[in-house]
Amino acid sequence: MSNSFPPRRGETGRQPGTGTPPPPRTPGDSGLSSVDNALHLLQLIGERRVLRVAEAAEELDVARSTAHRLLTALRARGFVMQDKPNGVYRPGSALNEIGLAAIGRIDIRRVARPILEQLREQTQETVSLLLLEGQNVRFMDCVESPRSVRVGSRTGLMLPAHCTAGGKAILAALPRTELSRRYPDRLLESRTQSSIQTWEQLETELADIRTAGYAVNIEEGEKGISAVGTAVRDLIGAPLAALAVAVPTSRMGNADAARQLAPALEQAQAAITELLRAEL
Numbered sequence: 001m002s003n004s005f006p007p008r009r010g011e012t013g014r015q016p017g018t019g020t021p022p023p024p025r026t027p028g029d030s031g032l033s034s035v036d037n038a039l040h041l042l043q044l045i046g047e048r049r050v051l052r053v054a055e056a057a058e059e060l061d062v063a064r065s066t067a068h069r070l071l072t073a074l075r076a077r078g079f080v081m082q083d084k085p086n087g088v089y090r091p092g093s094a095l096n097e098i099g100l101a102a103i104g105r106i107d108i109r110r111v112a113r114p115i116l117e118q119l120r121e122q123t124q125e126t127v128s129l130l131l132l133e134g135q136n137v138r139f140m141d142c143v144e145s146p147r148s149v150r151v152g153s154r155t156g157l158m159l160p161a162h163c164t165a166g167g168k169a170i171l172a173a174l175p176r177t178e179l180s181r182r183y184p185d186r187l188l189e190s191r192t193q194s195s196i197q198t199w200e201q202l203e204t205e206l207a208d209i210r211t212a213g214y215a216v217n218i219e220e221g222e223k224g225i226s227a228v229g230t231a232v233r234d235l236i237g238a239p240l241a242a243l244a245v246a247v248p249t250s251r252m253g254n255a256d257a258a259r260q261l262a263p264a265l266e267q268a269q270a271a272i273t274e275l276l277r278a279e280l
Helices: 030-048 051-058 064-076 093-104 108-123 167-172 175-181 199-212 255-259 264-280
Strands: 081-082 090-092 128-135 136-143 158-160 214-218 225-233 239-248
Touching: 030 064, 030 090, 051 064, 064 081, 064 090, 081 255, 090 175, 093 214, 108 128, 108 136, 108 264, 136 167, 158 199, 167 199, 167 239, 199 214, 214 255, 214 264, 225 255, 225 264, 239 264
Parallel strands: none
Antiparallel strands: 081 090, 128 136, 128 239, 136 158, 214 225, 225 239
16 A cells, blocks of 8 residues: 655645745654644744734645634734734734743843943933833933933933833834733823823824834923934844933924934844844
8 A cells, every 4th residue: 555645735845935945744744744834934923023814824835724723723822913803913922922031031231231332422312221111111221421411321210101212112012912901091191291191192103103113202201301212122023122312302302303313223223133133
């Protein structure tokens, strides 16, 4: 009796979208094939941040029903999530926790410190590293501007996330379900007259931040202080921290002035990500 089997759907000799041939199949290795496909889906989710069933099926070269079954299994384990029924799939808490567990072994302040110093020299302004804690951000490290009129060190300071440039950048990078979990009542604390007052205002600004790639704060947290911030993502794309350049409002009183700092800030963000990758 022959032990050969017809090729299964999806076992076509290549991995769609990669050009890389899959490992050779042997009879009875359907379980291995499913594991390989599930891992491929996790890679896609990590790279793209958003994945539809049709896209998953095309990449794996399987039927949509098979892709849906795999994604459902991953969702049950928390590796992916959906904002709504039949919606797109996004990275889930379990996937983020794996990334954070790896990053947690690294002292991000040590890794980021040289970049903070470089950014300070480049901008001649005060640069901070922030972490999200609940609805607040804590300034974990800071290097002061060399100028006589400058924003002082903020290390140890905690402020509402929606009142800071770095905090808003992190909030904009969170999945919407995580954002809702952190703000169940959607009430926002006001620090100044310029603070964002309503949830609708915050949602509008977060959408703009996602488009621009950086956030701006003009005296929203403290009088006389403005800032530009961007999120630092971990190796699977989840927001890990934020970088912010703080400037006396006398030197940066509007969004046009803030925009000039954005390219240097984004380069520093990319440099920190590369250093984190090298640490692992």
